[in-house]
Amino acid sequence: MKTIAAVLHERGLPKPYATSKPLVIEELELDGPQEGEVLVEMTAAGLCHSDLSVLNGTRLWPLPIVIGHEACGIVREIGKGVKDLHEGEHVVFSFLPTCGHCPMCASGRPSLCEPGVVANRAGKLITGGVRFWKGGASRVHHHSGIAGYSQYSVIARESIVKVPQDIPAETAVLFGCAIMTGVGAVINTAKVPAGTSVGVFGMGGVGLSVVMGARAAGAYPIIAVDVLDSKLELAKQCGATHVINASRVDPVPAVRDLTHGGVDHAFEAVGQVKVIEQAFASVRRGGRAVSIGLTHPDSKITLPALAFAAEEKVLMGSYMGSCVPQRDIPRYMEMYRTGALPVDLLRTRTISLEQVNEGFDLLDSGEVARQVIRFERG
Numbered sequence: 001m002k003t004i005a006a007v008l009h010e011r012g013l014p015k016p017y018a019t020s021k022p023l024v025i026e027e028l029e030l031d032g033p034q035e036g037e038v039l040v041e042m043t044a045a046g047l048c049h050s051d052l053s054v055l056n057g058t059r060l061w062p063l064p065i066v067i068g069h070e071a072c073g074i075v076r077e078i079g080k081g082v083k084d085l086h087e088g089e090h091v092v093f094s095f096l097p098t099c100g101h102c103p104m105c106a107s108g109r110p111s112l113c114e115p116g117v118v119a120n121r122a123g124k125l126i127t128g129g130v131r132f133w134k135g136g137a138s139r140v141h142h143h144s145g146i147a148g149y150s151q152y153s154v155i156a157r158e159s160i161v162k163v164p165q166d167i168p169a170e171t172a173v174l175f176g177c178a179i180m181t182g183v184g185a186v187i188n189t190a191k192v193p194a195g196t197s198v199g200v201f202g203m204g205g206v207g208l209s210v211v212m213g214a215r216a217a218g219a220y221p222i223i224a225v226d227v228l229d230s231k232l233e234l235a236k237q238c239g240a241t242h243v244i245n246a247s248r249v250d251p252v253p254a255v256r257d258l259t260h261g262g263v264d265h266a267f268e269a270v271g272q273v274k275v276i277e278q279a280f281a282s283v284r285r286g287g288r289a290v291s292i293g294l295t296h297p298d299s300k301i302t303l304p305a306l307a308f309a310a311e312e313k314v315l316m317g318s319y320m321g322s323c324v325p326q327r328d329i330p331r332y333m334e335m336y337r338t339g340a341l342p343v344d345l346l347r348t349r350t351i352s353l354e355q356v357n358e359g360f361d362l363l364d365s366g367e368v369a370r371q372v373i374r375f376e377r378g
Contacts, residue, residue, distance in 0.1 A: 001029075001030050001032070001152065002027055002028070002029060002030070003027070003028055003029075003030045003132075003150050003151045003152040003153075004025060004026070004027055004028075004150070004151050004353065005025070005026065005027075005028050005066045005132070005140075005147070005149055005150035005151070006023040006024070006025055006066065006067065006068070006149035006150070006353060006356050007023065007024050007025075007026055007028070007064050007065070007066055007134075007140060008022055008023055008024075008054060008055060008063060008064060008065050008066075008067055009022075009024060009063060009064045010022065010063070011054065011055060011056065011057040011060075011063065012056060012057040013055075015361065015364065016361045017055065017357040017358070017360045017361050017364075018357050018358040018361050020357075021357050022055050022357065022360075023055070023067070023149070023356050023357050023360075025353060025354055025356075026134075028066070028132050028133065028134055028140055028150070029132070029133040029134070030131055030132055030133075030150075030152055030153070030154060031131040031132075031133070031154065032077060032079075032154070033077055033078065033079030033082075033131075033154050034079055034080070034127065034129075034131075034154075035079055035080040035081045035127070036079060036080075036081050036082060036127045036156060036157050036158075037079040037082070037125065037127055037131075037154050037155065037156055037157065038075055038077070038078055038079060038082055038085060038091075038154070038155055038156075038157060038160060039075075039076045039077035039078075039079075039152060039153075039154055040073040040074065040075055040076060040091060040152065040153055040154075040155055040160075041073050041074050041076050041151065041152055041375075042071055042072070042073040042148060042150060042151060042152065042153060042375050043072055043073050043074060043090075043169035043173075043374075043375055044071065044072050044073075044169040044170050044172070044173040044372050044373060044374055044375065045068045045070060045071040045072075045148035045149055045173060045372070045373045045375075046068075046070035046071070046148075046173050046174060046176070046177060046178065046205070046370055046371070046372050046373070047356070047359050047360060047363050047370070047371040047372075047373070048069065048070050048177050048178070048205060048206075048363075048370075049204060049206075049271065049293070049294075049363065050069060050095075050177070050294060051067050051068060051069065051070075051143075051360075052360055052363055052364060053271075053294060054067050054143065055067075055360060056364075058294070058296050059294065059297075060297075061121075061123055061141065061143060062122065062123040062141045063141070064134070064138075064140045064141065065123055065140065065141040065142070065143050065147075066132055066140055066141070066142060066143060066147035066149055066150050066153070067143040067147070067148075067149055068143055068146060068147060068148025068149035068150070068373075069093075069095035069143055069144035069146050069148060069176075069177060070093075070095065070148060070173060070174070070176040070177035070178065071092075071093055071146055071148030071149075071153075071173060071176060072090065072091065072092045072093070072163070072169055072172045072173040072175075072176060073090075073091060073153075073169075074088060074089070074090055074091070075087050075088060075089045075090075075091060076152070082157050084162075085157070085160065085162065089162055089165075090162070090163050090164070090165045090167075090169075090172070091160045091161060091162055091163060092160075092161050092163050092172055092173070092175050092176045092329055093145075093146045093148070093155060093159050093160060093161070093176050094158075094159050094160075094161060094176070094180075094320070094323075094325035094329075095120075095144040095145070095146060095159075095176065095177060095320065096110075096111060096113055096116045096117065096120060096144065096145075096319075096320055097113065097115075097116040097119060097120075097125075097126040097145045097156055097158035097159040098110035098111075098113045098116055098158055098159075098324075098325065098326075099113050099114075099115045099116060099126065099158060100158070102114040102115055108324070109322070110323075110324055110325070111319050111320035111321070111322050111323055111324075112319065116145075116158070119145060120144050120145060122141075123141025123142055123143070124141070124142065124145075125142060125145050125154070125155070125156045125159075126145060126156045126158050126159070127156045127158075130142060131153075131154040132147065132150075145158075145159045146159060148373075149353065149356060149373065151353075151375055161325050161326055161329045161330070163175070163329065163330065163333060164333065167333060167336075169374070170347060170350055170372045170374060171336070171343055171344055171347070172333075173372055174205070174343050174346055174347065174370060174372075175329050175332055175333060175336075175343070176329075177205075177206075178205035178206055178208075178209045178346055178370055179209050179212075179332050179336075179341065179343060179346075180320060180321050180323050180325065180328060180329060180332065181206050181209065181292060181318075181320055181321045181323075182205075182206045182207065182208070182209025182210040182211075182212070182213055182269065182292070182321065183209050183210070183212060183213035183216070183321060183332055183335075183341065184213075184318070184320065184321015184322055184323040184328060185210055185213070185267060185290055185292050185318040185321050185322070186198075186210055186213030186214050186216075186217055186219075186265075186267075187213060187217065187321075187328075188318075188321055188322035188323060188328070189290055189316065189318035189321065189322040190265050190267070190288060190290050190316075190318075192213075192214060192217045192219050192264075192265050193217070193218075194217060194218030194219070195218060195219070195220060196219055196220075196264040196265060197219065197220065197221055197222075197223075197259050197263040197264045197265070198210075198214040198219040198221070198222045198223065198263055198264070198265045198266070198267070199223045199225065199255050199259075199263040199265070199266040199267070199279065199282050199283075200214070200222070200223065200224050200225065200235075200240070200266075200267045200269065201225045201226075201246075201251070201266065201267065201268045201269065201270060201275050201278060201279050201282075202225070202226060202268065202269035202270035202275060202293065203224055203225075203226040203228070203231035203232065203234065203235045203269075203369070204231075204269060204270075204366075204369060205346050205369050205370040206269045206292055206293070207224075207226075207235075207267070207269035207270075208234060208235060208238045208345070208346055208369055209346065210267045210269060210292070211224055211235050211238040211239050211240050212238050212239055212341050212342060212343070213341075214239065214265075215238070215239030216239075216335060216340045216341060219265075220241060221241040221242050221258065221259065222239055222240050222241045222242070223240065223241070223242045223243070223244060223255055223258060223259070223263065224236075224240035224242070224243045224244070225243075225244045225246050225251045225255070225278075226243075226245065226246065227245060227246050227247040227366070228245075228247075228366055228367075229245060230367075231366070231369070232244075232245060234345065234369060237342070237345050238342060238345055239342075242258055244258075246278075251278055251282065252278050252281045252282050255282040256282060256284075259284065261284045261285070262282055262283050262284030262285070262287060263282055263283055263284060263287060264283075264284060264287045264288075265283070265287060265288055265289075265290065266279040266280070266282050266283045266287070266288075266289040266290070267279065267289075267290045267292060268289065268290065268291050268292060268293055269292045269293050270293045271293025271294045271295050272293065272295065273295060273299050273300070273301050275293070276289070276291050276293075276295075276301050276315075277301055277302065277303065279291070280303055280307075280313065280315055283313055285311040285312065285313065286311070286312045286313070287313060287314070288313070288314035288315070288316060289313070289314070289315050289316070290316055290317070290318050291315065291316070291317050291318070292317075292318050303315065345369075346369050346370045347369070347370050347371075347372055348368040348369050348370060348371055349368065349371055349372075350371070350372050350373075350374045351371055351372070351373055351374070352373065352374070352376075353373055353375065355373075356373060359371045359373075
């Protein structure tokens with residue numbers, strides 16, 4: 001069949017992207033689902049910094065590639081061997097497929113699935129190979145096994161989570177990355193107890209989701225740090241009790257002053273070395289800092305070694321919110337239904353697929369939290 005998709009052929013093109021147009025909207029050929037796979041019609045896809053990192057060359061994925069890792073859609077065709085999904089069901093995707101039997105999956109840590117990582121880095125489905133083609137000969141890779149910026153995509157069952165049909169697509173899509181990553185970092189990675197203090201550095205979609213998760217966990221105070229007042233105002237709506245503009249004051253002493261020595265838990269959601277170091281420095285004795293943002297692979301951090309032994313401070317990572325997608329996405333959707341997670345606050349605007357390059361300019365400038373591509377259904 002044919003599909004219209006946003007394809008990246010060359011990374012590192014100059015900004016503004018609205019002019020250089022790194023993402024080309026073009027028609028591709030799409031093979032039908034093979035064994036263990038499903039054909040999905042996309043209904044929505046989010047613009048995330050992880051997608052931006054593919055455009056600017058921070059993350060080196062094979063090219064050409066259909067990007068987009070935060071997406072949702074409707075099942076349209078079932079491949080052989082898929083018994084628990086049916087046509088017409090609504091689904092959200094896990095941007096790391098989980099095989100269920102590797103050492104990480106078997107130990108309850110599917111967010112680190114080893115075959116899933118290998119498949120993603122190769123731009124392939126975990127079932128092997130690619131399903132997008134250009135001109136009948138040149139293959140086009142899948143981003144994170146999803147390729148969300150396409151009207152249709154073939155996706156392995158291991159990447160799919162069935163969700164309720166009554167949640168609008170422009171909301172459901174946010175559970176595929178922002179909510180799963182941010183709320184999961186609070187609940188699964190850090191296991192924040194009620195009444196403990198939290199600092200969150202970076203108020204993008206993931207950072208705001210951390211704030212929501214911290215509020216749902218009963219943390220206090222919840223301190224949001226960013227360089228834009230508009231983002232800090234949004235953070236208050238999401239549950240922050242205090243805000244700090246890091247363009248005006250050094251956030252580390254400001255956080256430590258507010259909490260009389262530092263927060264119990266600090267979360268970094270920017271992907272910058274300086275911010276990781278700030279988050280660690282803002283933690284009190286015995287506290288922990290959680291790094292969520294994806295840095296350049298060559299980046300190095302410098303931390304005081306004595307803080308680990310003498311102060312028992314911890315620096316830990318969180319990928320995909322340390323989530324079990326099949327378990328956690330439905331749970332977080334129920335939290336949304338009860339009002340515990342005000343997910344709709346994350347969505348800054350809805351755009352068309354043709355506006356995707358302009359959308360990445362806004363994301364790069366820091367002006368928006370989450371933009372959502374809404375696909376028109378034929």
